Amino acid sequence: MALYEYVCTSCGAHTEKRMPMSDVLQAIPCVKCGKQARKAIGGFAVVGRAEASLGDGPAPWDSDGGGDDGGGDDFGGGHSHDFGGHGHSHGPGGHSH
Numbered sequence: 618m619a620l621y622e623y624v625c626t627s628c629g630a631h632t633e634k635r636m637p638m639s640d641v642l643q644a645i646p647c648v649k650c651g652k653q654a655r656k657a658i659g660g661f662a663v664v665g666r667a668e669a670s671l672g673d674g675p676a677p678w679d680s681d682g683g684g685d686d687g688g689g690d691d692f693g694g695g696h697s698h699d700f701g702g703h704g705h706s707h708g709p710g711g712h713s714h
Contacts, residue, residue: 621657624654625647627652
């Protein structure tokens with residue numbers, strides 16, 4: 618379940634409601650006037666805490682992790698999605714096109 622913000626179409630009151638993503642587009646009753654409230658356009662909230670850490674290791678683009686360096690991105694990975702479709706690599710042993 619995620620936390621969503623709703624705005625009343627009549628009085629403009631804002632409210633938050635936790636619901637499944639499948640129900641998010643349904644109108645809900647306004648907490649102040651009882652008229653329809655619709656989902657506000659915006660971001661989303663993440664509830665919880667992270668246990669994992671990125672650590673102090675090198676950034677993936679700082680290591681020699683493969684790639685063909687045959688063009689593409691600024692990190693030397695040889696990965697490009699330009700119109701030509703060249704310079705695309707999927708690491709050691711991967712396929713290139």
